[in-house]
Amino acid sequence: MKASKELYSELFKEYILSSRDIRELQVVLYGMLEKVCFLLDKYNIDYMLSGGTLLGAIRHGGFIPWDDDVDIMMTRDNYDRFLKYQYELDDDLLFIEPLSSSRYYCKNPKIFKKNTKYVEISNANIDTFDMVFIDIFIIENAPKSKLHRAIRGFFYDVSYKGASVCMDYLFPSEPIINKARINNDLDKYYRLRRILGCIFSHFGGLYFYLRIVDKLGQYRKKTGLYCVPSAISYNREVFSAKIFETISESRFEQANYKIPRYYDIYLKNLYGDYMQIPPIEKREVHVAYKFKLFNYEKGERQNG
Template structure:
């Protein structure tokens, strides 16, 4: 583990501690998800070679936090999302520690490209219970996501493994003048309206705007009310049925990945 990664991990943990204090004060629910939850279960903290942190909140709690309570965070923590910043590249919200600058690895060739150390917060949204409607919903969301990526072609992760069809789509899309035809920010609002109108008591729910897209939709019961898990010497909440969630996401989740896979998990570098 490099010292930079460990420094990022500790800053992220401090951000989460401050966020959770606010969430707990107002009885808002949240869950560690993805690699953050995997780290909690397998390592009782960060995955040693990972440098980002993800939590998710039920849509109602997510909106309440952003609209009413995020202002209670310490002054060095800032909320960044597509509603507060028209140039913001993602749908999800980031809570940034403005004391520390980083560069995303995927953007290292973009001049003057930097961000701040941050954690990601995803809304948990329902999906249609009807299987056909659910697949159509997936198609709509993923189409908007793909279009945003092509409009913001400099932000595409070129190192990510993709199918031949994805590679062809990226090649064609990045050679079209899509920036003249579409606004990424307006497309983000279209996604927002689509996600927000989904039933919040549906059988399946999840964080479709995450890196794993549709795979992040799971039976809602996996989340439950949540339970506390050890993480870097603290206790943070995760899904009630962590085992079912992690098996769905990663299969044999206690098995360590190869050295090559570990190297690919680095997202940021301190500048």
């Protein structure tokens, strides 16, 4: 069975972001990044570009042309320091972290841009925290024992997926349900997710699993190993602490931003031959049920 992103991208082509959409979104995201990093630098809080944002910096000197988000990461110690100063973010930005609001359902903190709108197909019926955002990923200590990491990763993965299917059960997406009536593969896929969501919702519930994810993500014992928690991270994406503790800089769009000094190790682990630009058919396609920047709005974009 295909992953949800791949399946939704194939079946909801009417919501695919155009090149113009993506570039305008990148301009907004870059403005957000400038403001966030200004605050971090002001208080000497270390952060690093991560994921596709770091890849864009190294390979393109800025955004990957088809990328639609910004990711930064920081160690738990630096994140705890950021919490003391996050109230100084500009008024047009909104910071939120897991379990701090009864209507926030993500496993990692985000910074949102007010007066914008960005809603994925799967979240079409959720009307809170539906704005353009920057992801913050917290770099945590990782257990030394491979067995410990495997067990921790397994329960993390089950809990994260449990929370995800709870969302589909509690907040079913109207456009997905409508299209499932005429697409058998989508009907089977979404029906299964909602059945599992019903089971998980009655045996624990959404916030129960989100709390487990949050608890398992934090490992306070210093081991000399780091990861950004996920089922994959605990088994494959575990790095020596020096990968994240030694920082350099790289150009990203109009200025230099902090990156891991040993970015090559990090990126090879994530992407393999990361300097090789993938063919068009293998690039991630982005769909947005609702999309609004400034006065430019596409609303519920049934007609593209």
